[in-house]
Amino acid sequence: MIELEAPQLDAVFHALGDATRRRMLRDLAKSERTVGQLAEPFAMSLAAASKHVKALENAGLIRREVRGRAHICRLAPGPLASAHEWLNFYARFWTDRLDALEGLLLTEDTRRSDACKGDDS
Amino acid sequence: MIELEAPQLDAVFHALGDATRRRMLRDLAKSERTVGQLAEPFAMSLAAASKHVKALENAGLIRREVRGRAHICRLAPGPLASAHEWLNFYARFWTDRLDALEGLLLTEDTRRSDACKGDDS
DNA sequence: GGGAATGTCAACCAATTGGTTGAATGACTG
DNA sequence: CAGTCATTCAACCAATTGGTTGACATTCCC
Structure with missing residues (x-):
């Protein structure tokens, strides 16, 4: 599927590792926003918010359309799906483990567990 | 389900935002490892690797059992599942959008779009 | 007990991050 | 054209990160 190389995954997870940027993503999930609109909920300068937006864009999590003087941001699908898939590997790891455990409990409950x-x- | 608060999500995604730590997780997915074993693939001091392990533990991504002088690490299920679910929100966002787009294309393909x-x- | 093995801790360092401010760029508006 | 709006850029700063080294603590083994 959509495969991300390590540096891209670095950027994606790094971008997600900040509550400010996650909040921006949440807002973008509602609808497209300009940089100013994204910055508005936060008690920080526009320049600071602009850096966060750039981090998201850099990670490929959003894309930006410059229309006149406004920069309109939207969610981008690829990398989030990739991160999701990456985590899915570990989710699978655990469901496998739990399934195996369940199997063990079912098959071994009458036998001694020395095997x-x-x-x- | 397993809900993480913002600071915990910060820690989880921050931990995942580093190739070294992701590699450690990958190794741990194969089987349990001591700190030394986790450190072994990397060209860095044991102390540095130990810090990475602590970051993973701090994020709740692994748990550690101190057996004698060895610290045995294993994957922990909760937070990975949580991050997975968090991302799932955005995955859903996109499948919804794409479904809507598909719907639009089907209903609009005979009309002119003068916009x-x-x-x- | 003595010594090697396994890890952590503390101090330190360079690079990065997240924030500030003020100036600059570009695009609308009167 | 002048002014304002939306945004970035550059310089700067404090805090954090990721790495080092050397000094501990424990535990295992002879």
């Missing part, structure tokens, strides 16, 4: 061995290397 | 403005630069 427990490593399942992978 | 064509010069928007691309």
Whole structure:
């Protein structure tokens, strides 16, 4: 699917690792916003907010359309899906583990558990 | 479900925003590892790797069992699932949008769209 | 007990981050 | 054209990050 290389994943997760930027994404999920509108909920300078927007854009999480003097931002699908998929690997890891555990409990509940061995290397 | 508050999400995504730590998680997905084993693939001091491990632990992404002098690390399920769910919100955003777009294309394909403005630069 | 193995801690350092301010750029408006 | 609006840029600053090294603590082993 949409594959991200390591540096891109770095940028995506780094961008997500800040409440300000996550809030901006949440606002963008409602509808498109200008940089000024994105900045408005925060008690920080426009320049600071602009840097956050740039971080999001840099990570590919949003794209920007410059229309006149306003910069209109929208969510971009790719990287979020990628991060989602990346995490999905670990989600799968856990569902596998839990399934295996459940299986073990079902098949082993009458036997002694001395046959427990490593399942992978 | 497993809900993370903002500071915890900060820690989780911050932890994921580093290739070293993601590699450690990948190794831990194979099997449990000691701190030394986690550090081994990297050209950095053990102390540095230990800090990365602590960041992962701090984010709740792994848990550690101190057995004798060895610290054995394992993946922890909760926060990864939470981050996954968080991202799922945006995945849903996009599937919704794409579905809506598909719907639009189906219903609008016979009508003229005179709202064509010069928007691309 | 002595020594190697496994990790952490503390101090330190360079680079990055997140914020500020003030000036500059570009685009609308009167 | 002058002024304001939307935004970025550059310089700067404090705090954090990611790395180093050397000095601990514990634990295992002979």
